[in-house]
Amino acid sequence: MISFLTKRKISEEKLAESFTAGILQLVDIGFPEVALLINEDPELEIAPTISANAADKFLLIVIAGNLLYVPKLFNNYQDVRLVESVFNKLSTALNIDKEKLKQLVASYQSYMNCINMPSKNIHYAMSKAVFFKYELNQYQDSYFRNMNSPNPLFLKRLDDIVAHFIWNWEEIKSKYKLVE
Numbered sequence: 772m773i774s775f776l777t778k779r780k781i782s783e784e785k786l787a788e789s790f791t792a793g794i795l796q797l798v799d800i801g802f803p804e805v806a807l808l809i810n811e812d813p814e815l816e817i818a819p820t821i822s823a824n825a826a827d828k829f830l831l832i833v834i835a836g837n838l839l840y841v842p843k844l845f846n847n848y849q850d851v852r853l854v855e856s857v858f859n860k861l862s863t864a865l866n867i868d869k870e871k872l873k874q875l876v877a878s879y880q881s882y883m884n885c886i887n888m889p890s891k892n893i894h895y896a897m898s899k900a901v902f903f904k905y906e907l908n909q910y911q912d913s914y915f916r917n918m919n920s921p922n923p924l925f926l927k928r929l930d931d932i933v934a935h936f937i938w939n940w941e942e943i944k945s946k947y948k949l950v951e
Contacts (some may be wrong), residue, residue, distance in 0.1 A: 778948040783849065786949065787856035790837070790938055795864055797936060802826035805820040805932055809901075814925035826903040833936045834861065835879035836897040840940045849949050856933055894937060898929040 803823035804895045810818045838857065842850040858876075862869035880898065886903055887896035902908070902921045921929070 778946060780950050781943075781947040782950055783856055784852045786943065786947070787853055787860050790857055790879070791860035791864060792937065794833060794837065794936075795830075795861075798826055801935065802829055805829065808928070808932055809907070812925055812928060814901045814928075815907065816912050817910045819905065819907055819910045821905060825905075829901065831875060831879045831947060832883070832897050832900045832904065833933075835876045835883060836893050836900075836933075837936075837938045837940075838876065839880055839883075839893045839917045840894075840938070843942045843943050844940050845949065849951075852951065853949070894933060895926075897937070898926055901929055902926065902931065 782882075806821040806823050806825065809815075809821055838854055841854055844850075845853060858869050858873055861867075862872050865872065883893075883896035884899045886899045890896070899921065907921070907925075908916055908919055909922075911922055911925070
């Protein structure tokens with residue numbers, strides 16, 4: 772009877788491996804649809820023609836945003852070890868130097884914090900980062916283009932899209948006990 776109340780154990784290494792594989796696969800499969808949805812959005816006056824193969828910026832936004840959630844949910848140095856393990860896995864999978872990847876992700880995180888100021892909502896920061904990193908302002912009507920701000924209707928649709936790329940860290944924490 773008590774067994775359903777106990778959490779299953781998962782190692783930090785296994786969680787990092789699952790996260791890395793899951794995010795890479797999700798972006799690989801999902802980005803062509805994201806590009807299509809942005810290209811066909813009715814709030815944009817001109818279709819931006821984002822290529823289905825232009826996922827690099829989007830991948831970095833997804834990684835940066837997801838890793839911002841980790842310190843909010845894990846503590847006792849678990850967050851640091853987990854993020855470090857994720858960087859180890861990602862650098863291998865992406866064939867990029869780990870320190871260079873860490874700097875790149877940190878610059879994206881800083882950028883996301885900056886464009887989303889004063890809000891601390893990571894989800895919205897990710898949506899705004901997509902808007903600005905893909906230079907979508909130039910495709911809007913003149914009112915929002917002159918303000919250099921995303922049309923709220925378009926941004927809401929971006930929020931809905933980005934939500935599918937946010938790892939459910941809270942569910943992981945509720946179902947599993949993270950072990951070293």
